[in-house]
Amino acid sequence: MAYKKRSDGRKFDELRPIEAKLGVIARADGSAYFKIGNTEAYAAVYGPRDLYPRFLQNPEKGVLRCSYGMMAFAGSGDRVRPGPSRRSTEISTVTQRALSPVIDLDEFPNAVVDVYIQLSQTDAGSRCAGICAASMALADAGIVMKDMVAAVAVGKIDKTMIVDLDYEEEAFEGEVADIPIAIIPSSGEYTLLQMDGRIEKEDLMKALELGKEVCKKIVKIQRETIRENFKRSEK
Amino acid sequence: MTKLMIKEREVVVPGDIIAEGMNYLPSTGTYRQGQHIMASRMGIMRLEGKVVKIIPLAGKYLPRRGDxxxxxxxxxxxxxxxxxxxxxxxxxxxxxxxxxxxxxxxxxxxxxxxxxxxxxxxxxxxxxxxxxxxxxxxxxxxxxDGGRIIKVTPTKVPRIIGKEGSMVVMIKSLTNCDIMVGQNGIVWIKGEPKDEILAVETIRKIEDESHVSGLTDKIKNFLESAKR
Known part of the structure; x- marks a missing residue:
């Protein structure tokens, strides 16, 4: 049973349709919305601001704190219990590590930048959508950062390399490798690399290269969205 | 070879390549990576001679001596x-x-x-x-004492004050309000309630259109038509 055609008719290296917006949450210092296929993420950034409890403070530079969560109705039908879980705690941590390398908080000792990510709909790839939204929201908040971060899942179903898996593909009966990655486009560094399933070394390298290419498309959309947001207000 | 990749006064996003080659100098909001000058903040690109800098469009206030x-x-x-x-x-x-x-x-x-x-x-x-x-x-x-407090984006304070205070002086005289603008983005307005509301509206307008050129004249027209 070889995987010859994708369930939604996409090409193997084609992303799902992307929609992005900036400044969706008025009260936040920066915010963004990022939708890829049926996965829909909101990110809000607050800060730099006071950090309490005090033992979390770092006197050398500011701290980035991320929180990932799915809304109660976001899954595939079962109610998602809100609040921290093993899964959301892990994703919060990897999101924080994916974003930290680009942001510069040296000017803000003892302070914190809070990033809140919530998903109102999920169809696989939610941590990647969350990272994409968060990086746009951080730029919107005026945080000093050396580049944007783009994230996508790559993988292998049977013998076929594919990008941006949806839930149906992730749950494919057979051999599946699902590899979410995040990339700093200007340097090509990977800031997130996780995997579900198994894959050969050569194929993994191929998958990463493929991911790098499609991340360029994502980061282009991120940049254009931010630019458009200000061109509109110029009129 | 040296060239600018982005026109002056255009919006830049972190990671944008602003200039190639060693003929330009990176200043605030930019950094050099190899042969490139890159943006490290979202903002408007400005060129002063050979110096490339970014006027940020957003960001929290950072306390500075003398402010x-x-x-x-x-x-x-x-x-x-x-x-x-x-x-x-x-x-x-x-x-x-x-x-x-x-x-x-x-x-x-x-x-x-x-x-x-x-x-x-x-x-x-x-x-x-x-x-x-x-x-x-x-x-x-x-x-x-008295009056009302509003918060504005700190990066837009220079536009609200204007060149040598021209903008704020104009708003003061046309709205009959006493106005103080703090560098940290807090603005205090005191006057007749009706005038205070007009002053708040004006400041919000400046905030929204801070990156538009010829703003002082635009605001003057806005205030004069609002008073009629």
Missing amino acids: VIIGKIIDVNIMAWRVETNSAYSAMLSVKDGTSSFVRRGADLTRIYAIGDYIITKIINVTSQKLVDLTMRGPGLKKL
């Missing part, structure tokens, strides 16, 4: 007040710098500035750990 800001008293200690500065850090106003009159030891400091009072004050020192010291000694530094 005149509007703060709110949030706590009173034995010999000092703690002041909220609309940034990540609160500031300290000691009795020595807080008032020129003699204060006896153990006196009730809330008689001078109580919790919740707004003051216009000046930053005299900021340490590397962002401990901020304030003073009330200086022209125009005082407690603010």
